[in-house]
Amino acid sequence: MPYAATTGRSIAAVTLIAAAVLPLTGCHHGGGSRPGAPTRPSAAPRPPAPGDRTACTPEMLRFHARGVRHPAHRMLLTVTNYSDRPCDFAAQPYPLLRLGPGQRAVTPAIGPSDPGTVITLAPDATAYAAVTTAADGASGRGERISQFGVALAPHTAPGQVGLDSGPPVRVNPRTARVTYWQSRREAALKW
Template identity: 50%
Template sequence: MPFTDTTACRAVATALLATAALALTTACHDLSVHRAGSPGGVSPAPTSTSREDGENLSPGPDGRVACTPEMLRFHAGAMPRRTHRMLLTVTNSSGRTCHFAAQRYPLLRFGDDRQPTLPAIAASRPSTAVSLAPGDTAYATITTSAAGEPGGRGHRGRKISQFGVALTGGATPTQVGLDGRAPVHVDPRTATVTYWQPSLDAARKW
């Protein structure tokens, strides 16, 4: 059959129709996939996972992070001229400012991990959480026994030369030895601890 303009037009039209049908089929398929995968055709943003220990090590708007044992130097010992008192100090030895906002008093244990942590003296809570710039120090006063129990010599009293300090619940305690390794007699039944204090004068009030 001779090739005419009419034949050419029909061939072109047939090809265009086939291309249009294929494009329409592909578009419909893509639309159905989007609708099935997420409402409105918008893929959900990936969900970030949180740390299992609950600590937020990302700096806040002011550049601070939660204090960790690796950032601090610990010291402990009897408080001069104060009976039944020990003083715990932590100094920020890192180059970053940190804070105790999540856990505002130290979690202390005299003995093994089965012992409960010492209760905090509620009245010692500062109005704001203590923050430590590099080189700064925070303080906590430990009452080793209740009044009326000289030396804490109850039937459960004991002499200690070190004790465990945790900065957050569930964290592994850091073992802190007493300055000079001189044992101190404590009664775990009645011992208490203050909240972190921003100065030595504030800690001495307790």
């Protein structure tokens, strides 16, 4: 057999082997993929779809509370979303409050304060809830508090929220009520 023919077959064989091995090497190191092979999902976060919902969690929020002068016997609870994504209160539409150590059940909600829509917090947005601290004519009863427990879901341990400023607020846990979350301060304090 002539030398040129043998050399040509050897070069062709080496080229075919190289052509077969290179795609496999690329797959092994993540540089390529075989046709028909499943692809790995991208590590980049996907933007939320319109139907996606993220429940607000304590880690996403900052709470503030203070007594208000008008209307009387009220405390205002505010919550601000300081995360970089929107969240909502669809699962639990009002805060679950523990206003004193002897309180057996969470503070009931004021039913008519339900806004009828889910309150969603965009990043840096704030929601409000008012607490009636005493029933009319019962302001002398109860105890003075400077902090209280707030939970965002049933069967979770409440986090402690302290009053921002001013003296402690007198609260009667047996008669206190809380509004649903509201998107405006005025809407919360009208109850």
